[in-house]
Amino acid sequence: MTDSLPPIQTTARDDAVLKALAGFVRQESLGPGEKLPTERILAERLKVSRNTVREALTRWEGLGLVERRQGSGTYLKAAVSPDMLHMPLTLAGGNDFAGLMCTLEIRRALEAEAAALCAIRAGKAELAEIERKLDIMEEAFRTRDGMSSEEDWEFHQAIFRASGNPLFEQIIAAMYELFHRFWEHPLGVRDFGHASFPYHRTIFDCIAAHDPEGARREALKLIATVEDDLKRGAANLKLSDRK
């Protein structure tokens, strides 16, 4: 039997488009922010319909790889390579308390591990960067009295980045939206984030002292305070629901 003849690829048009496009991005070394060819150009060059190009780009848009601006063009939003892995995380009922707790549990796991790894691996440059973010955060905290979500986030991001493992930052980045949803929306807890404030400095101290277990411990304390705030907020909500 001539078995392995043509399992020919009649379908997978848009997949082929994405592969070609990924190759193009790689060849031209395009980075985030740069503009891709127009849909019409792509359709012509790849010898497919513009509709097919659109479906392919829609997929990338859904994955957050690309941003389309009507009248302007399509722009890269993230680094894209031909061999990357896409795995959309889905959380049913992401707006409720349970959803937030889910993300917080992930954060606890990753934050503790990242802080420990960071304490082991961070070099002088990384340490300086983290301390810079910490100073900025503390300054913002003093001036605006607690509302320092953006600066706080950058501090944690710096730790993830200095962990030496890019996956930490990528996973946490996927959940950035969700974290910020309740960060911006304090759930009625007026001093949200106040309790976690001192632990930022203690985490940094442990990292600077290359004390992995200390860093892990302080990170866990920080998450625990956030968790408490969240629970208090949920209690408040429940209370005001039955008003």
Next chain:
Amino acid sequence: MTDSLPPIQTTARDDAVLKALAGFVRQESLGPGEKLPTERILAERLKVSRNTVREALTRWEGLGLVERRQGSGTYLKAAVSPDMLHMPLTLAGGNDFAGLMCTLEIRRALEAEAAALCAIRAGKAELAEIERKLDIMEEAFRTRDGMSSEEDWEFHQAIFRASGNPLFEQIIAAMYELFHRFWEHPLGVRDFGHASFPYHRTIFDCIAAHDPEGARREALKLIATVEDDLKRGAANLKLSDRK
């Protein structure tokens, strides 16, 4: 400065389609496996072009919520609710040893946390399911002498599923994908996985005894042995490179 001026929302055709469709699914209580209306029907009912419907469905397909079968129809692949949250996770896949170690670090963080949560939350049904997978794995280990990666995976998956947090399973599934990309080459370590074998049972025992910290400790031991195996494999590789 009036900073907080959100961009106004003029158009959102396909988003509206998805919202309507999510509402439809909810109203009809459709579950996974069930068939949605035809693209043509949807286009007609929603008073939009079939093209727009397709773009919307393409997005859902990319999110893994839906499966399209040419000639047959479009089927639900997962539960879908109007208020779910999507976090596209894209991982730059490194096919080298370093990339593998990165996935292992994530696994260490998540596996330990999931085992601890599981020890707290797992009910009788979940415990029975985990033990079933464990038995299957041990049996496969005895018969085929070590090559039980599939069964091994299912055991861990059962733990993640019983952690009560769906994000654990989803993220770790992404890690598994990355893992398997490298898995084609056995690394030259013949008894890979042997060292980690006993810890599966000890993890389960701690979970069954509702001992979170014990479960965490055993999970960490397991990952440590895998890490060792991996490092030995890398050493072997380096050795054979210079043959």
Next chain:
DNA sequence: GTGCAGAAATTGGTTGGACCATTGAACCAC
């Protein structure tokens, strides 16, 4: 009636062409 091959209808996949809405740059008056 049963079973099965072929026709017909159904459904997602693709194409090409058209028009609309937004954007941004060039241009112009002031």
Next chain:
DNA sequence: GTGGTTCAATGGTCCAACCAATTTCTGCAC
């Protein structure tokens, strides 16, 4: 420079076909 106007480029939507895979129906042979 500032503020409009024009205009080409670009993504967003629509339509009307046709293709390809699948399912369903039909009708014949037995």
